[in-house]
Amino acid sequence: MTVLGWILVILLFAIGLAGAIFPILPGALAIYFAFFVYGWFFGFEQFGGWFWIIQTLIVVVLFVADYVVNAWGVKKYGGSKLSTTLSTIGVIIGPFVIPAFGLIIGPFLGAFIGELIGGSNVSKSAKVGFGSVVGLFASTVMKIILQVAMVVLFFIWIAVN
Secondary structure (H helix, E strand, O other): OHHHHHHHHHHHHHHHHHOOOOOOOOOHHHHHHHHHHHHHHHOOOOOOHHHHHHHHHHHHHHHHHHHHHHHHHHHHOOOOHHHHHHHHHHHHHHHHHOOOOHHHHHHHHHHHHHHHHOOOOHHHHHHHHHHHHHHHHHHHHHHHHHHHHHHHHHHHHHHHO
């Protein structure tokens, strides 16, 4: 049973970390769920209130910052609210439409089309599309750092307690 518990925890950590790159995967929620799986297999005694408070705060920061950083990329390059919305939609559906490159092309096209609909010229629309990709990469780096921090904190916490 111990081996199964660790396999599930590590699998959920891997899914969570992959979710930083592939938005279709649950990301931080998979990592958070791994803590419960660990607790069910090995007990919740090692986790205290501070563990749950810190991890929950990281998850909340991840969700809020993910949207804010993506929107920042579009706004920094002069994008509209419509461009931000369509860029977000592009992040979600892009990988399905164009499997190999959809994660990059999706938000770019979403922001680009949003700007064209809003009356911008092709040059400005392309600039905003580029900004959406900058925001996507910045968001991905931020997610990787915070999700790795969640996993490292987990291992430190169970090693110390």
